[in-house]
Amino acid sequence: xxxxxxxxxxxxxxxxxxxxxxxxxxxxxxxxxxxxxxxxxxxxxxxxxxxxxxxxxxxxxxxxxxxxxxxxxxxxxxxxxxxxxxxxxxxxxxxxxxxxxxxxxxxxxxxxxxxxxxxx
Numbered sequence: 312x313x314x315x316x317x318x319x320x321x322x323x324x325x326x327x328x329x330x331x332x333x334x335x336x337x338x339x340x341x342x343x344x345x346x347x348x349x350x351x352x353x354x355x356x357x358x359x360x361x362x363x364x365x366x367x368x369x370x371x372x373x374x375x376x377x378x379x380x381x382x383x384x385x386x387x388x389x390x391x392x393x394x395x396x397x398x399x400x401x402x403x404x405x406x407x408x409x410x411x412x413x414x415x416x417x418x419x420x421x422x423x424x425x426x427x428x429x430x431x
Contacts, residue, residue, distance in 0.1 A: 313337040313384050316354055318347070318374040318414065320399070327397035328375075334391070335384045344369035347414040351376060351405055354414065367415035374401040374418055401425070 315337055320328065325341070332339050342354055348365035352358050355378050377385065385404075392398055401421045403409070409417055 313380045314355055314378045315339045315380075315388075316351070316376040316378070316414070317341050318376075318418075319344075319371055320373055320375075324373075324397050324399075327395045328392070331388055331391040331395065331397070335380075335387050337380065337384055337388065342414060347418070350411055350413055351378075351417065352410045355405070355410075357410070359411070365413050365415065367413065370415065370418045372401060372418070373399045374403070374414075374421065375399040376403050376405060376414070376417065378405040380404075 313336065315328075315332060317325065317328065317339055320341070329339070340354065346354065346364065347369050348367040349363065350359040353360060353363070357378075377388070380388065389402075401418065403417055403421060409420075412420075
């Protein structure tokens with residue numbers, strides 16, 4: 312089942328994303344700041360212990376994590392976000408490697424990658 316985790320998305324943008332997600336049959340879950348220490352696996356309901364949460368400083372930046380999207384859903388969502396001016400700077404796709412990471416760790420990795428690209 313295709314699912315997207317949404318972090319710190321403002322209401323107006325959330326409404327635009329909700330329209331797109333429904334159009335492409337993608338489930339979504341808003342993740343609260345106090346859940347950012349949980350593993351992506353637990354947040355997605357794909358295993359892991361949902362009671363385990365690392366003590367982390369909550370991040371405030373918008374982030375979107377995609378899980379199980381097929382090509383049509385993936386490209387349709389990204390194209391739709393651009394068309395509706397509902398861009399989210401930090402986006403990721405789950406992998407076997409990052410499913411065990413906390414949302415905070417993924418956020419840190421994405422920020423490191425963004426900084427490396429900006430320094431080119």
